[in-house]
Amino acid sequence: MTRDEITAGLAEILEEVAGVNPDDVAEGKSFTDDLDVDSLSMVEVVVAAEEKFGVKIPDNEVQNLKTVGDAVSYIEAQS
Amino acid sequence: MSRPDVVVTGLGATTPLGGDVASTWDAMLAGRSGVSALTQEWAAQLPVRIAAQLAVDPSEVLDRVKLRRLDRSEAIALIAAQQAWADAGLADSGLDPERLAVSVGSGIGGATTLLAQDDILEASGPRRVSPHTVPMLMPNGPAAWVGLELGAKAGVHSVASACATGAEAIALGLDIIRAGRADVVVAGGTEAVIHPLPIAGFASMRAMSTRNDEPEKASRPWDKGRDGFVLGEGAGVVVLERAEHAAARGARVYARLAGAGITSDAYDIVQPHAEGEGAIRAIARAVADSGVAKTDIVHVNAHATSTPVGDMLEIGALRKALGDHPVLSATKSMTGHLLGAAGALESIATILAIRDGVIPPTINLDDPDEGLTLDVAAHKSRHLEIPAALNNAFGFGGHNVALVFTRA
Helix, strand or coil: CCHHHHHHHHHHHHHHHHCCCHHHCCCCCECCCCCCCCHHHHHHHHHHHHHHHCCCCCHHHHCCCCEHHHHHHHHHHHC | CCCCCEEEEEEEEEECCECCHHHHHHHHHCCCCCCEECCCHHHHHCCCCEEECCCCCHHHCCCHHHHHCCCHHHHHHHHHHHHHHHHCCCCCCCCCHHHEEEEEEECCCCHHHHHHHHHHHHHHCHHHCCCCHHHHHCCCHHHHHHHHHHCCCCCEECCCCHHHHHHHHHHHHHHHHHCCCCCEEEEEEEECCCCHHHHHHHHHCCCECCCCCCHHHCCCCCECCCCCECEECEEEEEEEEEHHHHHHCCCCCCEEEEEEEEEECCCCCCCCCCCCHHHHHHHHHHHHHHCCCHHHEEEEECCCCCCCCHHHHHHHHHHHHCCCCCEEECCHHHHCECHHHHHHHHHHHHHHHHHHCEECCECCCCCECCCCCCEECECCCEECCCCEEEEEEEECCCEEEEEEEEEC
């Protein structure tokens, strides 16, 4: 799966869970500061991403995933 | 220091009869039933397959993402509160948030969230349980969301007294303003538990009507053929305001909340006191608190849920505490029983009856019980000058609440 494909998959999840416009989702965007994803919604995003991409994202990793790009890199490395 | 007067300056509701107050009131005056057959697959196995479901689903009003984090009871409380807030004209009034409180309760709370998340837990494991579960099922959730939405900083309160909740929440709002802790209180009740488990629980108590073949005729307070209540869902919210505060901003005033009476039976966990002793005291306290002459209270929106025992006990209590002059209405004949929202919705009906000089009908009263010895506006609404009116709400646990409203 390419980085763009992972980004698109995350955009789908973000729209479903937090109402984020898919056009706003890009690797440089911060989940909290740019996309207004709060901590409870972030939990939902992580669980949905695990399911979608078949990866495990432990809670202690989540705090390192500040931007969409961080998440894409993590998912890319795991899958 | 004299006690401040409290008035009602805003109304909001979403009910089985309509998505707002105006449509609900129109339907009430027209004598329409909001009860229908439950067509959901899960209903087939239940002894009770009827309910009064919302006329307008919350998904038609609130956006999808917001609804993901709201229990249905929270969503409709928010909708009713937003309506009441807009109706009161408080949105851009410059009201100090520290003078704004919320008192919104629920009889049962977020039961449908609890049950749905338990299904997920069983089927998919703990990691799949929504992180919104706790704020969705907590009983203070509806009040907290309303407070958050309106920016209320004088305290957010959630009364829980079963089917008396909505009325008691309004009584608490009256106390808060009288005590000087707020100038405005957004008060009411909400309930949304049309789900097989609560229905099965009430049905096991033999408390519900099983007139499944005639949904619109199932809720029939005081009628000889009554066989239990019909579960309804909805929310009702009123804006209570210190009278001087309302006058200073030139607010439109619907009615005055003149007094409240709250008692408890200390008798049985579900049965009302055999002589209606607690209800009599609640009505008497409300009348005394209001300072209104009994003879001016010419209309009562009764609790009357369509159960064999409760309906008649209330008649006896009203005769003892008020006399034989008031004209009654049981609007649950149309809305079903909204449990924790009932006292709030019925307060709204009481307020509008005063404003419009019209008593809403009690439908399905075809063959009145011999014990019905007070006048009821049966089948059709009735025009009458109403200087003051009373609303009763009683709940499992032995809660009795009576509210007295008067013309503004």
